[in-house]
């Protein structure tokens with residue numbers, strides 16, 4: 606499965622079977638985590654076979670069941686770091702999808718289990734991403750017309766539409782899709798977060814930028830500030 610195919614196949618999966626992730630897949634994922642941490646300054650960690658973070662105790666953890674593996678998405682505070690969490694986390698989500706694994710970004714409904722991960726000075730846990738073999742493949746979120754999500758002074762090229770198609774398939778917190786893409790001067794693309802009471806818009810922005818790059822082809826445009 607290519608990354609483009611993974612973008613179409615991926616949906617949030619909240620129920621998992623107890624099938625363990627094979628050692629070769631764990632090695633592939635951990636190799637990517639190491640490369641990403643070195644490039645980004647993030648402190649992402651894969652926690653395996655740890656059911657307590659999502660076990661229902663005092664209250665039910667959303668619609669999750671059977672979660673035993675997850676990425677702890679740790680790193681410095683701030684907007685820039687949050688965008689990186691989204692961007693690189695989605696790279697891992699799509700890598701996992703190509704390996705036949707399912708996932709779900711989780712901002713709220715998990716418990717931090719001390720001793721299962723480490724934080725450096727200044728790091729916080731931004732969110733987690735569940736990982737494993739799904740009991741189902743999830744469902745496609747409703748798709749909206751792409752025109753609601755971009756501005757351009759002229760007709761947009763095919764590569765831009767392909768980027769928007771991929772961006773609209775991206776996961777966002779509570780499916781809020783609070784972002785706008787702006788095309789300028791033929792090949793300059795700005796991606797802007799919009800306001801949301803729910804927050805998470807910088808993480809969402811990083812996620813949708815990763816999807817846009819895959820869909821549009823990074824050789825076709827430059828990110829504008």
Ligand SMILES: Cc1cc2nc3c(=O)[nH]c(=O)nc-3n(C[C@H](O)[C@H](O)[C@H](O)COP(=O)(O)O)c2cc1C
Nearest residue numbers: 616617667710711712713714746776777778779780
């Ligand atoms: C930053 C972020 C946080 C999320 N937090 C939660 C969460 O706490 N609980 C949950 O069930 N889903 C959570 N989700 C999953 C979204 O609800 C889901 O991505 C969205 O509804 C779109 O559905 P899809 O991922 O199947 O395309 C989160 C997604 C993102 C990107």
